[in-house]
Amino acid sequence: MSTLKIWDLHLKYDGPVTQEFMDGNTSLAKSIAEEEGVIWKIWTHKEGTPHFGSTYLFKNKEYLMKYREMHIKRLNKIGITEITDHIFDVLEDLSKINNAPLG
Template sequence: MSTQKIWDLHMTYDGPVTEEFLEGTKELARSIAGEPGILWKIWTIEEGTSRFGSTYLFRSREDLDTYREMHLKRLASIGITVASDHIFDIMEEVSAITRAPLSA
């Protein structure tokens, strides 16, 4: 197993999903891109709903745990409710076969 970890997070937003809200995610993305230990993040949204998701690849469990604690508080402070929050190990050999974007 890899020391890298996947964090899969699904959320809902209590307010309307407006262009202004979506524009604000760009600022958040720039902030997240600078966080230590995050190798990448994929953002998802279920069209026509207030449901969102994120899948991250972290360099280590320690990096993930540090970021996770801060980020869950940040999400709560802006009205985002976490529906599910899972941390996964990576099955590297089979992931490589299916071209997973894992970092060395």
């Protein structure tokens, strides 16, 4: 079994999606790129709704859990409290057949 972990995160952001919001997310994306244990992150948004999400690939569960705790606190600090998340094991052998970017 792989040590790689997927973290699937969904949240509701009721604020306006302004240029300031996007600039803040650009800064956040750059800081996430430097986080230990994060291999990649995909950002998602359901157009026309307040629903945003992310899917991350982590090197292992320890890195994921450390980051998860910090990130949920950060989201709560800016007023985001409606959060749903799931942690998954990566089935590497099958994923490689389908060209998954496993790092």
